[in-house]
Amino acid sequence: MRKFLVVFPALVGAFVLSLVGAGFADGGLIKTKNSFGQTIYVLPPEGMSVTKGTPKHKLEVKNPYGQHPEFLRQVVAYNSEYSKGTVVVDTNARFLYLVLSNGRAMRYGIGVARSGFEWSGTHKITAKREWPGWTPPAEMRAREPHLPAYMPGGINNPLGARALYIGSTLYRLHGTTQPRSIGKKVSSGCIRLTNEDIKDLYTRVSIGTRVVVI
Structure with missing residues (x-):
């Protein structure tokens, strides 16, 4: 399996992420597959360039789930009216x-509510687990009678490695057993991240953190 690199030139040195199993077409396009298994060619996200070279400083971010680079955790420019520490779910x-x-x-790729289950609002994180x-x-x-009344935490639990509870709602920011669902409309209202990303976010926020869902 070939490994290719995407370089973030705006950062000090070269910040590089690996696209394992991806290929390149002429013109710097990335050859990949969409959610239907079809081969497509996409441009790198804005601010990135593609190279087949070895990272100059050996700094790599692994992409084990084959996510598009835009959904990988990264620091981005973000001008808004929200204060430092606010979580904004777009x-x-x-x-x-x-x-x-x-x-x-800090930007994270997420899976969001499927059609009919969308919601928005401003709340706070009220618990961490x-x-x-x-x-x-x-x-x-009632919709899915096969579901258990309760499932203990663990690697097979749909909430994944961490959960951040949002206000008094039934919704959470949580991990997932389906990392390839990131970037899609898949849930009944909860916001899912990869287990790696929810672990990172978990360490950066506290109970009382403002959460804005738009």
Whole structure:
């Protein structure tokens, strides 16, 4: 399996991420597959360039799930009215932003609610759990009778490695057992990240952190 590199020239040195199993077409396009298994050619996200070379400083970010580079965790320019530390969930763009200082934010790719389950609002994080247990809401069990009344935390739990509970709602920011679903409309309202990303976000926010879902 070939490994290719995408370089972020705006950062000090060369920040490089690996696209394992991807190929390149003429003109710097990335050859990959979409969610239907079809071969497509896409441009690198804005601000990135593609190279087959070896990273100058040996700094790599692994991409084990074959995600498009735009959904990998990265610091981006982000000018908004939100204060530092706010979590902004952009459900249309499929990104979660943790607002930093100086017009920047840490951006995470997310999976969002499927059609009919969308929502928005401003809340706070009211609880944090590592390897949380899951109690499917009664409404969900009515739609999906095969679901258990309760599932203990662990590697097979749909909430994944961490969960951040949003206000008094039934919704959470949580990990997933389906990392390839990031970037898609898949859930019954919760916002999912890869387990690696929710672990990172978990360490950066605290109970009381403002969460804005748009």
